[in-house]
Amino acid sequence: MTTHVPSVSLSDGRTMPQLGFGVFQVPDAETTAAVSSALEAGYRSIDTAAVYGNERGVGRALAESGVARDELFVTTKLWVDRLGRASAREGLEESLGKLGLDHVDLYLVHWPAPATDAYLDAWQGLEDLRDAGLARSIGVSNFLPEHLDRVAALGGSNPVVNQVELHPALQNRETVAANARHGAVTEAWSPLAQGAVLGDAPVVDAARAHGVTPAQVVLRWHLQQGRVVIPKSVTPARIAANLDVLDFELSDAELTAVDGLERDGRTGPHPGTFNG
Template identity: 75%
Template sequence: MAGIPTITLNDGVTIPQLGFGVFQVPDADTQAAVATALEAGYRSIDTAAVYGNEAGVGRAIAASGLLRDEVFVTTKLWVSDLGRTRARDALRRSLDKLGLDRVDLYLIHWPAPATDAYLEAWQTLEELQAEKLTRAIGVSNFLPEHLDRVAALGGTVPAVNQIELHPALQNRETVAANQAHGIATEAWSPFAQGAVLGEPAVVAAAGAHGVTPAQVVLRWHLQQGRIVIPKSVTPSRIAANLDVFGFELSTEELAAIDALENDGRTGPHPARYNG
C-alpha cells in the first residue's frame, strides 16, 4: 500500500490509514482527481452513492493498471435506500457504476433516526457481506445510541464509524463508543473545511517541522490512530497530503491541537439529520 500504514478492522480486513475522499467532486472531474491520487500513491478511495461520482472513481481505477486487490474502495448507502430490499438494490447500482464486482467497505451513510430503517439496512449489509459483495461493513455519522442499537441486534459489529472529526470537533463521546465496541474511527472533513488550518497551534507546529498546516492536522489524526480521508482536486495538495510520514508531532503539540475543541461542527447533526 505504497508505504501507507494500515489499520486492521475488527473483522480482520485491513484498510490504509490514509485515503482519498471525493466528496463534492463532480463526476466529470473525479476520474482525473482519483487518477492523480492513485499515481501519487494513495490506495484507498472513499466515495458514496449520493456524491454522484462513483462512475468517475471506477473509470480511474480501471485506467490505473492497478490490480483490483491493490485499491481499497469504500462507498455508502444513502438515506433514501435504507431498509432491506432497497439497500440490496442500492449496492448493486453502486457496483455497476464503479465497474466492480465488490467493494471493500460499505457504510450506512447516516442513521436517519426518524425512520429507524438503519436497523433493517444493517441486517441487509450483513447479508451482502456474507455474499462477498463487500469485504467489510460499517456505518457513518452514527452516535453512541445508534451504535448501541446496532450492537443489540446481536450480529456483526460495524468495522468502521466514519464521522466528522477535526481539531474543532473531536467527537470524543462517539470516539469512546467506537473504542468500546471495537469499531475503527474514520474522520471526514479532517480540516473542518480549512477552518482549523490558521489556528496558532497548527501554524506553530507546521513551522517547527517545516511542513504545511494541513500536513500537521493529518499527522495529528494519524498519531491518534484514526483513519483519515482528505480531499483535494489540486495535484500539489493531493501529493502533499500523502507526504506526512517523515515527521512526528510531540506530546505537547498534540495536546495544543487537542485544546482547539470548540464544538465546531461543519455538517449536519446526526441526531437531527434525516436526509
Template identity: 65%
Template sequence: MSTIEVPRITLNNGVRMPRLGFGVFQVPDTETTAAVTSALKAGYRAIDTASVYGNEEGVGRAIAASEVAREELFVTSKLWNSDHGYDHTLRAYDESLARLGLDHLDLYLIHWPAPANDLYVQTWRALERLYADGRVRAIGVSNFQPAHLERLVEESEIVPAVNQVELHPALQNREVVAANTAHGVVTEAWSPLAQGAVLGEEEVVAIARRHGRSPAQVVLRWHLQQGRVVIPKSVTPSRIVSNIDVFDFELTADEIATIDTLERGGRTGPHPDEFSG
C-alpha cells in the same frame, strides 16, 4: 507511480484498511476521474465515495484506467437515506457496483442513521447479508452517534468495522470516538481538515513551522497518531501529493495536546440527526 506506502490498520474482521485515503465528497463527476487518477499516482490506495455524491462513475473510470491492481485498492461507498430498508439496500448496493464498474466493495457504509425512519437496523441486516455472501469485505456505518451504534451492537450479529464521522481539531467528537473504541470500531474522520478552517490556527501554524511542514500535514499527522483513518479531499494535484506525505515525521505529545485544545464544537457539515429521509 509514487513510492509512498500508506500503513494499514486491521479492522475487527481482520481486513487491512489503509490509514489514509482519498475522499471525493463534493467533487463533480466530471472532475472526479482526474482527481482520483492523481491520487492513485501519488500512492493513495483507498478511495472513499458514496451514492449521493453522484461521482461513483468517475471513480470507476479512474480505477479502470489505472495500472494499480484491484487487490491493492480499498474502495468504499455508502448507502443513502432514501435506500434504507432490507430490499432497497440490496438493490442500491448492486447499483453502486454497476456505477463503479466493480464486482465488490472493500467497505460499504450506512451513510446516516436517519433515526426518524427507524430503518437502520433492518438496513444493517442487509449489509450483514452482503458480507455473509462475500460480496463486500467489510461493513460499517457513517455519522452514527453512540446510541445508534449501541442499538446495532445489541440487535445485530456483526459489529460495524468502521464509523466514519466528521472529526477535526475544532470538532473532536470525543463521545463517538469513545463508543467506537469500546466496541472495537475504527474511527474514520471525514472533513479531517475542517475544509481548511483550522489550518490558520496559530498553534497549528507554529507546529508546522517547527517541523518544516504544512498546517494540513500537521493536522493529518495529529489524526494518525491518535489511531484514526483519514480521508482528506482535494482536486489540486500538489495538495493531493502533500496530504499523503505525512509518514516520515512525528508530533510530540505536547504538540498533540496543544491541537487537542482547539475543540470548538464547530461543524463543517450537518448534524447526524438532521437527516431523516
C-alpha cells in the same frame, strides 16, 4: 509512484489503509482526474458514496489506472433511499455497476435517518451483502452512540468503521469512545475542517517546527491518534502533499496543543440532518 501507507486492523480480521482519498462534493466531471492524481501519488484507498453522484467518475479512474484490484481499497455508502434489508442489495448492486467492480472493500450505512428504525434493517442487509461477498467489510457513517448501541443489540456483528466529521475544532469524543467500545475504527471525514483550523497557533507553530504545512500537521495529528483519514482535494500538488505526512512525528506537547482547539466547529450539518 507508490507510498507505504500504514494500515489499521479492523474487528473482522481485515485491514484498511489509514490514509485514503475522499471525493465528497467533487463533481463527477472532475472526479476521474482527481482520483487519477491520487492513485498516481500513491493513494490506494478511495472513498465515495451513492449520494455523491460521482461513483462513475471513480470507476473510470480505477479502470484507467492499471492498478491491480487487490491493491485497492474502495469504500462506498448506502443512502437513505435504500434503508432496508432487501433494498440495501439493490443499492450496492447499483453502486458496483457504476464503479465497474464486483465487490467493494468497505460498505457503509451513510446516515441512520433516526426518525425511523430503518437503519437497523439496513444493517442486517449489509451483513447479508458481506456474507454474499459483495462487500468485504461493513460499517456505518454519522452514527451517534445510541445508534451504535442499537445495532449491537441486534446480536449480529458490529460495524468495523464509523465515519464521522472529526477535526481539531470538533473532536466528537463521545462518539469516538462509543466506537472503541463497539470495536469500530473511527474514520474522519472533513479531517482538515475545510481549512478552518489551519491558521490556529498550535497548528502553525508545529508546521514551522517540522518544516511542513499546517494541513500536514492536522493530518499527522489524526494519524498519531489511530484514526483513518480521507482528505479531499482536486489540486494534484495538494493531493500529493496530503499523502506526504509519514516522515515526521508530532510531540506529545504538540498533540495536546492541537487537542486544545476543540470547539463546535462543524463543517457540515449537525446530526439529524445530512452529513458527508
